[in-house]
Amino acid sequence: MKLTISNLSKTYPNGVMAINNLDLQIGAGMFALLGPNGAGKSSLMRTIATLQRPDSGSIYFNDIDVLSNPTSLRKVLGYLPQEFGVYPKISAESLLDYFAIIKGISSKKDRKTIVQEVLELTNLFDARKKAVHGYSGGMKQRFGIAQMLLNNPNLIIVDEPTAGLDPAERSRFLNILREIGASNTVIFSTHIVEDVKELCTDMAIVNGGRVLKHQTPNASLREIEHHIWTKTVTHSQLEVSELNYSVLSSSYNQDNTINIRVYAEDIPGEDFTRTQPQLDDVYFIALKKDH
């Protein structure tokens, strides 16, 4: 199970370079794409999902040449875009049946069985007669998963799936994803670093269409262990601190003082204390280096 992306580039007609000579290898398991808005995550995912043509480069999934033989990839692909809609006035059950047809299940009985199964897996069975159009955000995302499962995919691409979900929905969604990810390749993009920590076996931080860092979460944490320092400052000191230190993040305390986190080989000042590295730190370090 291996997705290999080489020298991938894509420039939009309006001049924006969404993917810039990108190389990436992704194995089995959960893979997180981290990056700020506009980093090129969605473009990359759409390109892998055969919905967009790159200007140059190549993508292989196992031995499938994705760019010249998109249909082969689509047979094993599950894709959930960041935002999607469905035909109005059609129930979840009929819509899933429609997707099952599209995904090549030509026997009516087979379709019925699998639709039933995915409805139950995603906890939508009770709402199966309702129009998906009227579902809440979380239910709609689950419907997205349900349709994705219909072709029993090996490569799953989900684009910011947890945005806008309430905590319960979010955890349920991630659980399903984790299950699938156990034996397949799951790529999912997010800017919620916490999601990554809970789930992912591998991750890449991208910005400006390039991979800034590609490492497992654990390894990257290990790398900066002992190099993250923290200090409490007042509002007026913040600017000075940012000039003097490599401030990764800052957060307010209840008393309106600010905690800053700083990356440094050795203790940057006497009032700093060492602290446990977090994935956020990795993310910010990567972005900072890019500037």
Add this chain to the structure above:
Amino acid sequence: MFTSIFFFEIKYWLKQPSTYVFMIIMTLLGTGVMAGYAGVFDDAVSTQPIPKLANSAINIHRIFSVFKELLLILLPIVFGQTIYRDFSSGVHSVFYSYPFLKVNFYLAKFLSAFAIMVLVSLFLGVGCVLGTFLPGVDANLLGSFSLTTYGVEYLVFVWPNILAFGMMIFVSVALSRNIYSGFVVAIGIVVTQQILGRLFVSTDNMTLFSLFDPFGAVPLQYYTYLWTVTEQNTLNLPVTGLVLYNRLIWLAIGVVIFIIGYTQFSFTQTVRFFRWSRAKATKVIKNNFGSVTKIYLPTVHYDFSFFAQLKSCWLMSDADFKYIIKSGPFRVILVIGFISVLFTLSQMNPQYATKLLPVTWLMLLFPVFFFLMVVNLLTFLYAGMLIQRARAAKMDQLLGSSPVGDWVLVVSKFFALVKMQVVLLALVGMAGLIVQTVNGFFDYNFGHYLFHLFVLNLLGCVIWACLAILMQTLFTNAYLGLFLLILGAVGLSELQMLGIENTLFRYNQNPDPDFILSYSDMGGYGAGLLPFLAFKIYWLIGGLILLFISWLFWIRGVDTAIKTRLSFARLRMKRPALTLFSILLLTFISLGVTIHYFDDQNEGASTLETDHDINVDLLEAALQPRVTDVKLQMDIYPKTRSFEAQGQYILINKTDRSLDSLIVSLKSGVISSYWLNVDFQSLYNKRDLDILELLIPLAPGDSLIMDFNVKNIPNTVFQKNSPIEENGTFLTSHMFAPTIGYRSDQFDIADASDSSALQHMYRSSDADFINFEAVVSTSSDQTAIAPGYLEKQWTMEDRNYFKYVSDSKVTNDYVFNSGVYDLYTDVWRNTTGEAVDLTIYHHPAHTYNLERMMNGLKAGLDYNSKYFAPYQHRQARIIEFSRSLGNYGQSYANTLPLSEMSFVADIDLSNEGSLDKLFGGIAHEIAHQWWGHQAIPAGVAGYAMITESMSEYVALKVIEHEYGKDMVRVYTKLSLEKYLKERGRKTEQENPLVSNSGQDEAHVPYEKGSLAMYMLSGYLGEDNFNAIIRDYLSQVRFTDAPYTTAEEMANFIIDRTPDSLKYLVNDVFKTVTLYDNKVDQVDVKFINPNEYHIKIKLDIRKFRSGESGIRIYSDHGDTNAISLPLKDYLEVGVFANGQEIYLKKHLFQAVKSELVIVTNQKPDKVAIDPYYKLIDTDLKDNYMSIQ
């Protein structure tokens, strides 16, 4: 705030490329059509004495009318999109929370769209003006430019229409939040107009309906339909009365809808629209707890084989099809369409002169004009909706990343469209069956319904569907796609104007521009079916190629940039696809080449050059022997649609000189050969003309024998070269028999003053009366008929033979019929008591009108033999022929071939104002046995007065005697209207009856001639008039050359007319005289319940008609005259409760006059010339109602 929204919208539209596309198209269309009217595409300069001017007000209106539907279709696009954009982009939830004042928003949106439409529509006018400056414009055809003309057109018609319809469309989209409801309204408007157009039957009901014509065309027609060319060229459009009311009514309807729409419109987010049922409100509570166990998906079989994909394709098309039939626009249009088809089929305004029985082919014929248009429109519309469907629902990425093949997506949309078309066409069949059933007509022909709708019609629709898929795939804007498709569909028929004449290059067109695939109960679709199908299959393959191209450029995913689409196309154009494409392309090209080859083959056969490099006048004047005996053996082969004939002429030199030459004219379109029993040598030989020198000159009184063989040019795959039908053949001698002597043009009628032409009768130029006998053979299931009495009948080699011999004087033109017939017989007694056998040979199923026909036949025989002369034969036969050969009847010696159309005529006399045209029509045909066969005019201008005017007069008279004067009034009014209408179309000077050739102006001998005879009969008294006619007939009956003329007949009548009425006979026969009579004012004085004094003021004007219908009020060039001098008798009538209570002729000697009539009943109507006996240019003001 109003202004900011308004200008925001205007700016939006001015930034849209589609706005400019519309402007450019409008300009081009205006330019093109104007150029057409101004003669840019004509080769020669116009030689018409008074041409129809391109810049005249009515012509400008005509041009704008051509595009009124196109402008209408733009309205939903512009008005609809203006308001719909907010919903479709989803900004409305944000937008509508802004503190706009509703009124500002509503008005600004509407007015901005209106402004854009006004702007776009202006370009049509700009195009028209540009068209007049093109090189090649014929200045004679142009007329002068007038800004007022355009101003009136825009202010009275174009912009009020945009305003009124725009309001309706705007409201429907605003309230339904669905742009397609705008299209529904637009189609509804067109349907309304179509229905009203059909209702406009005559002046009787025109007033009411003209008020409700949405486009304002009918009221305008009301004032202008009898305009002569001069009037058309000079007059401005009448912006008064009905036209104004019509405009105000529609504007009012628009405003009312607009205001109601305003009160209903709100910024709330849910749709307010009519729903058939309301969804039950149920709570959806999600389950917030519960965790995931292991995922075990059941094993199912994934099948991506071709057949599995095809099955998916079918199932997916089901989903799309369901979407179509559940959508509002479809349902509304379906209902409207169904009603309009039912309406059309009920023949409120019959397309043919007579209403027809609801036979199956008729049920299928009418919807073709209108309903196929609706089917195509829906195809264009839904192609766009289906292709944009996933993207509009934002489901395109889910679909795009699924493993379904691209072609499955394309083809499933195509299938869905075809399914929709099948449903729509089935509806036409259903409507037909309903109409048949309601009318108690149970001779259903299901096979014909199925074949016509689901093979012939569906093929055409499917081919359009392919183009629709392509266009809607290429253009991501569905409205632009729709507009271009409509434009293309309309424009294809105009391509020949641009020089693309070959239909092989015109998408989905028929073999040639005037090709009509007509169906006959007798002969089926005939020879046209094969070429029709060949072209359809050719274009179907063309359509598949378009589908292929659609697939290449199909958008899958999110990127619509051209670069990406090309990259996808390259990716898709791989091996198996490439092979398929090559096969399609090769098939398409080779089919095209084959069709072209067969077409070409035919071209050589049908064009015969008849340019002769010899002195034509000398040739025409050459004395020739006359045909006295004709013997024929005619073999008809219905299955192969061909014939072969062997014949023999005996020619006698009837002159007093020796003749040393013989001129033989052969018919074009057949293969002929001949032999003489004397020695000759050929002097000149050119395909259809031989000049022979007789080596021993033919002495006066001597004869020679000419034998000949004729057969049709062999039929090709695509072209039938013979008039033979599979069933219901009608073959006349003019189509095949060689003639003696030369006529440069057999349709060219000699001038009345040409004395040498008096030697030839109008029916043939090489014989006087002849002896005729013929043996006709045909296939074993058919009966063949020729003029004469059946002497012998036998069967040989599985073919039927019939021998017919004439024993009385017949003319040298004859006819052969062959078909599968049933016989309907009767006997009629001649004045001498001799029995005359009457037979109707009819298609077995066509038994509907036999009795009526028989009665007409007898009535005609009775009337003519009572008043004029005995019938000369012992039999009379009516023979049905296929409607593929025409819709008319002809009269040969005791033989009346009559089109199938008469046999399925629906004569229903239960309604007031109905007319038994069939009864009269048969009487007309049999009357020709006198008027044409006993009185035989010379072949000079005016001849049709003796043949047609008299026969039509007899028809009027038998109707009068059978049904009464009221029915005659219906008939004469129709005739008069037809005459006036036809006359208005003519630019040439109309010739009076005595010198009218009848060519291109059949309305003169038929309508005007019969009215003239009928009027004289009324003025002189029927018995008196008929006695004069009898005396005339007895003088000319069966006389040889020189033959009689209309001049002779007219003079004969004038001589025997009292002096006071001589002017009248002179007016109708020798001049073109018209009246414009009207009742000015009526006052009734009540004396007592039994005495009323009616004071009537009348206006009587009489004039002669000049070129282009110009009115001439003086025979001496007095330009101030307002009428010719009057000393005329006109009927004045008074009516009460529909009954005539007073009718008398009064002498009028001045234009203005006043008279007092005393009646003993309370009158309610007064009329001048109430029975339309005189030719009156304005029928509307002859009657006046009394308040």
